[in-house]
Amino acid sequence: MSxxxxGLVAVVTGGASGIGAAVTRRLRDGGARVAVFDLAPEHAEADLAVAVDIADDASVRRGIDAVIAEFGRLDIVVNNAGIGAQGAVTDNSDDEWHRVLDINVVGIARVSRAALPHLRLSPSAAIVNTSSIAATAGLQQRALYSASKGAVLALTRAMAADHLGEGVRVNAVSPGTADTPWIGRLLEKAEDPAAERAALEARQPHGRLVDPDEIAEAVAYLVSPASGSTTGISLAVDGGMHELRLRPRG
Incomplete structure (x- = not known):
């Protein structure tokens, strides 16, 4: 796979930290040149780091233009940037609904829309969108977040259908609860961080949080030309949370 x-060129949004940083490392280790789009790209370990706000179309287009100017081509887009949200359906304002959906869903559309003219020229074009177990399992206090990630999953399938004939494969990766800075911030706010972490770990059948490097391996498979017959799928990296129903331990 390496x-x-x-020779391939990739864009990873939200690539300066967490899952995005792990994906960036893995793709570079595999030989790709990687451009990171991030609001704070200065610490990104990438071949090109660009300050891009995926909530702003002009910013996105400037970022794509910078990639083409630097590398002359674009083969892979990993739409990873997103934000979290907590609460039941009653707990977030209209403004917050619009903000989260604009970044988590429309942001993917903006980046993909700007990238597609260049991806169509690639012999190995692939897009991977980061969805979540929240798209397919009902999780407490995640109404807005779940709605956004469910939309990502539906969008992925529609994009796969639209662009397969153009030689562009589109897939999603759907992590379980991953050990990322966002989860770390949630745990810091909890009354009992240790107990909250233990509860999150127990929720997953394999009994631990997902390592971002495990998600990066899944992304590397999906963007590789070796997976040329794989399109329109969601690859779960969740310790069995989506499919398995285990008896309680003990």
């Missing part, structure tokens, strides 16, 4: 990414 050799199969040689």
């Amino acid at each position: 050799a199969s990414l040689e």
Whole structure:
């Protein structure tokens, strides 16, 4: 798989930290040149780091233009940037609903829309969108977040259908609860961080949080030309949370 990414150019949104940083490392280790789009790209370990706000179309287009100016091509887009949200359906204002959906869903549309003219020229074009277990399982206090990630999953399938004939594969990766800075911030706010972490770990059948490097491996598979017959799917990296129903331990 490593050799199969040689010569390819990738954009990873939200690539300066968390899952995005792990994906960036993995794609570079596989031989790809990687441009990171992030609001704070200065600490990104990438071949090109660009300050991009995926909530702003002009910013996105400037970012894509910078990639083409630097590398002359674009083969892979990993739409990873997103924000979290907590609460039941009654707990967030209209403004917050609009903000989260604009970043988590419309942001993918903006980046993909700007990238597609260049992806269509690639012999190995692939898009991977970051969805979530929240798209397919009812999780407490995640109404807005779940709605956004469910939309990402539906969007992924529609994009796959629209662009397969153009030679562009589109897939999603759907992590379980991952050990990321966002989860770390949630735990810091909890009354009992240790107990909250234990509850999150127990919710997953394999009994621990998902490592971002495990998600990065899934993304690397999906963007690799070696997976040329894989499109329109959601690859779960969740310790069995989506599919398994285990008896309680003990």
